[in-house]
Amino acid sequence: MFAREMRDQVRKTRLENGLTVITERMPWLRSATVGIWVRRGSRHEPAELNGICHFIEHAVFKGTLRRTALDIAIETDRLGGHLDAYTMHELTGFSLKVVDTAIEQAFDLLSDIVARPRFAPEDLAIEQRVILEEIKMVEDTPEELLAELFNDAFFPQHPLGRPIEGTPATVPTFDRERTLYFHRRSYAPRNIVVAAAGNIEHERLVELAAQVFSAVPSEDDAPSVERPTPAAPILIERKRDLEQAHMILAAPWPSARSEERFAANLLISILGGGTSSRLWQTIREERGLAYSVGAATSAFSDVGVFQVYAGTSPDQLGEVLDLSMRELRRIAREPVSDEELRLAKDQAISSILLGLESSSMRAGTLARQEIIHGRYIPPEETIELIERVTPEDLRDLARTYLQTERMAFGALGDLNGFRVDRARLEI
Structure with a gap:
């Protein structure tokens, strides 16, 4: 009975534009987590844009068409929640955990960040410097440095062998034109999964997602994903x-x-x-x-x-x-x-x-x-x-x-x- 009840609490809706909304209702909790995940990561980048998924994950927090970076920080603190964002080889994720009464505000904030980033040139220049410092931190951390050197040798000439954060050669090339172009293609609705769990209403989240992403263009985005052949270095x-x-x-x-x-x-x-x-x-x-x-x-x-x-x-x-x-x-x-x-x-x-x-x-x-x-x-x-x-x-x-x-x-x-x-x- 418990297993059946759990399945009954999970619902999934796919919108006409390809965006997926999936929720799990947990009415006994006062917390709720809502997130937006993108089916794109460093594996989907061409070599000359290595690191741009990670760069976008950072840059979206520098401001949107409605909010400044300070507005985003203040609103996150006001919601009292935990905001998490990360880039992996095959996906990028943004999530916010809040009390159940703030779920709509949380989604409004997250969706604004993900769907409507400003990408002002001066902000991108600042974030380039931040990420170059992050790369230096990796070079000063032996475990992480070895992992990157080893991955490059284990997956030679393949995106899985490249560093997620990019390189000192690629990151400075991420100007507004390149960043905006890659964002539009990668963050198309069919590449997005909105997921939430807690004391939430599935239909309301579907409605909110449709309102935000119905206006987002679905540009052609079908990067080739070559199966790697691991080496034995x-x-x-x-x-x-x-x-x-x-x-x-x-x-x-x-x-x-x-x-x-x-x-x-x-x-x-x-x-x-x-x-x-x-x-x-x-x-x-x-x-x-x-x-x-x-x-x-x-x-x-x-x-x-x-x-x-x-x-x-x-x-x-x-x-x-x-x-x-x-x-x-x-x-x-x-x-x-x-x-x-x-x-x-x-x-x-x-x-x-x-x-x-x-x-x-x-x-x-x-x-x-x-x-x-x-x-x-x-x-x-x-x-x-x-x-x-x-x-x-x-x-x-x-x-x-x-x-x-x-x-x-x-x-x-x-x-x-x-x-x-x-x-x-x-x-």
Whole structure:
């Protein structure tokens, strides 16, 4: 009964111009989250415009045809809510969490920002400088710098390998003409998903969305999305002024749409998803070789990336790499125990159930599911698929994806003399 009631609370409407409105009514909450998600991210940019999606995400807050930047800041504070905006490889999101009585004001603010930005030349020049400083911050943050260098090598000559924030060469070229042109094509109604969760009325949000976006032109926007072919680089970058060495161990992985994604996430959890995981216990707790160590995945629409990451002293990097490879070999050769799998399943299911209490989590989930899968996926469906995963599924998955010739390695730090060959990455 609970599952059916939850499905009954989710409604979706697609307007004639292609814009999608999807809501989940949660009448027992006093909070509500409304957001606007765009089916465009850095993956959809040509090389010469690398970073423009992220630039637009920043620039829309500099003012609209109705509001100044200060007006936007004051109104956000007055609503007392939490405003979030972010750019990813395959989408851009804007959301605002407020009390339920302020949902219409929140949508008016968000939709004005997204649909009617001013893009004044003087404002764009200021934001260019801000983002160039952001790029410098990445260069001064070893973990982020290594991630960008590694992505470029892992996805050579592909948008997934380019930095989301752009480069010092591309960002200064984002003048008003370029920014406005890209915004009009990318923020067309058919690329927009309006999602909300909380004590809201679906029909009213549909009405509000139609009022705002009916006047937005639907210009031709069909960027080619080439499926990437991951490489298997071994990348050693020397940076002498670092106290720690930072490493990434990676391989191709199931995509966000793959039926294997549930087994893939459970395997990540067992390997390095928490303090009871194999990597954490082996490298940090038993040997004290690292403060930060774990495993994670980046899942795109057509490819995924498995990563082990760690930060350690340069003279311990080889040992951390060898211990990590030992755990990868073990999980590819031996079924995990029933106890380990049960723990990973309990952790995943708890995360899902706890997320049901948050309007912001549920609004974001609605939007991402619509963009990635084109439909709402009830929590009980996800939980059922998690429960079906067996130890044999995890071993088969590891054998399929964790292959010697597909393993990649990256390291950054004071690494004079450090070497890695393919034999050391043998599974």
